[in-house]
Amino acid sequence: MKIAGDFRGTLFIAALAALFTLIAPSILNFVTILTLTQVIGLAILALSLALVWGYGGILCFGQTAFFGIGAYAYAIAAANIGGSTGAIFVGIAVAAIFAAMLGYFIFYGRVSDVYLAVITLTVTLILYSLLRRTSGPEYKIGNALLGGFNGTGAAPLNIPGDGAAMLFPEQTFYVAMAALILAYVFCGWLVRTHFGRVCVAIRENETRAELLAYDTRAYKLGIFTIGAGIAALGGIFFSVGVTRVTPDIFSLSQAALTIIWVIVGGRGTLVGPILATFGLYYLTASLGTQQLINTNLVLGVILIAFVLLVPQGIVPTVLNWLTARRSARTDRARERRVRMRRPRAGARGEGA
């Protein structure tokens, strides 16, 4: 079926990523590996929006709300539990439950697309303002101080069952990559299931899906909630990478950046937004080392260029180009055969 090509493609990309994971620590320096853990978190965030927006057709402008809630819930839980393993599940669960409640009112209230984008963005900005005002000793959940705009410390990962056995940065990188790969394969599998295909069908035509007796509200709520859980996973690795969670995670620029990654990478693919996250992060980091041009200006130009020139995003455009080239080649081969057959066709004409 056509929905996203073959599942083997997904597994192939996952295998490439696994290979990269194994060789990366030996070819990249220590600081890059440290930074990569953060970027992997952001890539998982982009993946979650690729699922919710690209496949589910739900333009969630505040995907970072779930990313941030996951990160905060992880940090608070880890500080109280004294270990990271359980805290990861707490982080994912809290974000998913929050998304399920928010999504219930949005989808069952039949809020339309534009308002959905506005609501989700507003929720993110509310969290931003709210958490910035939590400085002071009275804002404390168990052992965890929320810390206002300075944020709260996010515990490093440890070996399951042993809170004192911290992972080394390299090992954390392996775990983060494993999480990204698993999340990617999971999404690749999900969009090919009956549930995933119905979500794509709803994106294409919600009325038709309803006329085929699908309760579209439930499907949209489902993919929205799953996407929030994945975003939370990204938030956890991001906060582990930077060792803190601050309210900036809910900022407008971070919310917008997530949308940009998906637009640049391509809606309707899963790997595109992931690659775009790494690419644009690298670009921003390189531009950050010079003072000549403002980084945000460059990002803005890239976004405008993509919307105008490559509206489908990188990955779909490259795939289309490859398909077009292949069919052009078979066309040329066919033309050649026709040209060569012409004299013989005349000879046959004489014989008849």
Next chain:
Amino acid sequence: MRRGDVVLETRNLSMHFGGVRAVDHVDFSLWDNELRCLIGPNGAGKSTFFKCLTGQLTPTAGDVVIRDVHVAGREPHAVARLGVGIKTQVPNVFDGLTARENIWISARRWHTAKRAAALTAQTIERLQLGDIAAKLVGSLAHGQRQWVELGMVVAADPWLVLLDEPAAGMTHEETARTADLIKEINETAAMIVVEHDMQFIRMISKQVTLFHEGSILMDDTMDAISADPRAREVYLGHRA
């Protein structure tokens, strides 16, 4: 004519848009295995009536009962969930998916993965959609899109089928094929067909309901309606 049970009934059904009474106190019954055509001039209320049946509109007053279930004002998927196949006036298809996927989504709603795959293949063969099965529906011609939508209706194997202008925009040959298909579907399902094309109605239907200004004007055979002076005046007269 053998008449079974009433499978679909409207009681005092009204749909008003502001001051416009698009459908006004309509009592309508469809019998088991029946094939009924709804006709009427533009603005007679056929399509509004149709949308009240399918759950796309919530009627202002009155009730729609399908096999003892009150469906007026329920969620749009509730009517289809009773096993009703619906085709709307403007083709409602999944443009970004292939014709095969469109039909599969319909079959899979009710059947296991294996059975759905078999039903999809069967439907594609039955409707002769083999050539376009792998194409994106958004790239197909209007008539072909209509057929993909009919394929979605057929693949779900419904016991009640509601079609709004199934032959609109089709070529003469496509129209004839559609008429054959409708007769075939009618062997296992009761049907309501809203249609403009008189030729087409003669091909498929025995019993015809004529709408005029939101109400049912007549309910009779096509021949009787053609011969009736009132019907001529409101509708057929304009065409002759």
